[in-house]
Amino acid sequence: MDAPIKPFTRHISEKQMELLKATAARPDGAWLREALADPDLLFALRDGRVDVYFRGQVIYSIEFGTDKIATYTHVKYLLLDGTAPYIKMQDGTFAYKHAHLHDVYRDGVSLGQIKSAAKVYAGAESQGIYKAIKRDPSIIDVEIAFTRSNDIVEHSSQEKQRTQDRVDMVRLTPAGDGYDLVFWEAKDYSYKDVFNDKIFNQLTAYAKQLEIKATVLNEAYRNVCQFHLDLHRLRESLGFAGAAASQIEMLDNVARGRCPLRIVKKPSLFVFGFDNDQKNGRWKVRKQEIEAVIGGERLRAVGNPTDWLGSAGKGREEA
Template sequence: MEASFRPFVRFISEKQMQLLEETAKGPKGSWLCDALGDPELFFALRDERIDVYYRGRALYSIEFSGGKVTPRTHVKYLVLDDRDPYIKMRNGSFDYKHQYLQGDYQEKVSLRQMKAAAKTFSGVESMGVYAAIKDDPFVIDVEVAFNRSAEVTEHDDLDVGRKQDRVDVVRLRRAGGGFDLVFWEAKHFSNQELFNDKILSQLAAYQRQLQTREEQLLTAFRNVCRFHHDLDKLRKSLGLDGGSESHLKSLQDLARGKLALNVVKEPSLFVFGFDNDQKGGRWKGRKEHFEGVLGKKRLRAIGDASDGFEPGGKKKGSLLMAISKASQKGS
């Protein structure tokens, strides 16, 4: 590791969570209520910051400073969804005949427009990851950056190989009386890295990170479990859909260390987007190669990404039942 290596942290204080709740229930909190109530958005805890993702794009980066909650968004997500984002120049002046960017936040309307703008910037790989994590209760983090430089954040569009190791998804998996933390790298079938072994080098780099940071990861992701617990409680207090009481208790038990949590130090590979002809053709030999190097358990290869990271993993209530069983064994 380089000298600029910094610890991996996931943390939000009770005071910051209280500020989030006050904002959501306050007169200017419609933006947050809309986001909390949208099942297509994923809230990802960072280090005293929250990133809110839609189809692989960070619509919001929520910061806490000066006793306030401050959301930031990229200007490209504020382009109104019925406007061409390219502006003509006429006689040395940019031709704005109509309003191009959102102004005041409008409840329900503004978030819909932001999502429409974000779709423009979501590539096939981001869309696949989104389809895989949607409705999967086991997914607890996305776009996980192991920084080599303090200047890099999870949603920066920088050279990943040069600046950081960035894992696509962190997911809970039932293991005995507790859970494993499984780190997934996702690749669309069209990605040439699958066919030149660059992906294997990438996974090896991730593995070194996981081996080095095991204790940091356990602390961080117990904090993440607490965050999702508190976030669901906030949703329910606002009259929005949230987890059941047994689900909230189970997340709390994970957060408090009452359930075992284990870091799987060998990252897994999720490959999607191939058809039946490709499955029996070009992909067949490549799949066998990956299984020989990684083992079958570390490879999930499916045509339709929406089938998720594990067979049956998206069934309603599956996480609740799994954690409930683990709680009973651990009690």
């Protein structure tokens, strides 16, 4: 018998948010205050949990207890020398030249070291997505994982072994009398599946997930908007820069249900990382092939991912 499909949820309670605020106010909450102040980091709401991303890596996973929070960091991000993680063994002894792992969080020091260690694990795709989201506050979630259903058969036999479909990012955009929630799959030009039909199978599978989960996604992402609004207020209370007025208005309107929130059920594709020669050569042909299948309005292609906002979602291409 198949295991029950876990529902898609984005939520923390008011009490859990209060615990987060209380932690940021405590003397030992410097790690959280510095994370909130850092524009390189993205706080992502999960089901009763908050993940903090840097360049596609979860450097903090925040879980909530009855009266306090517990924060987890992978040991690989705690290496004090992230550029040289291997330790020499000499005469049966590991030759540590200095303390190798963080022990106590040090204000103004530790977060920078954690980020340096995390950079080692960020591939081309993660780097490109990071450059896009850093410039775009309307991207409100990343690494959106959907439990796979047997009803979705677009994947190869090897891919069917995976238990999740994972969309790279979701963007909230004004549309008519409300807002659209657009899901984006991001690919570096070097990714081989950009040039075969697997990319179309992937997008079709994601579309079926969005169709099946449209109702729960609507509720989940209204919660996400409230979460980001609460983070904005927390940052301001700590003396940090918050969101722009237009962003606050958008988050507030969606969170309070003042306007329609439409789930765009066909995901879009963001391709980046090609140079001028590739743009006018191999990519020119492939771009036309992709547009013939999904339409130009669902393709965003730029050489430099920092140009993501140039005309997002309109098929405009820049090197």
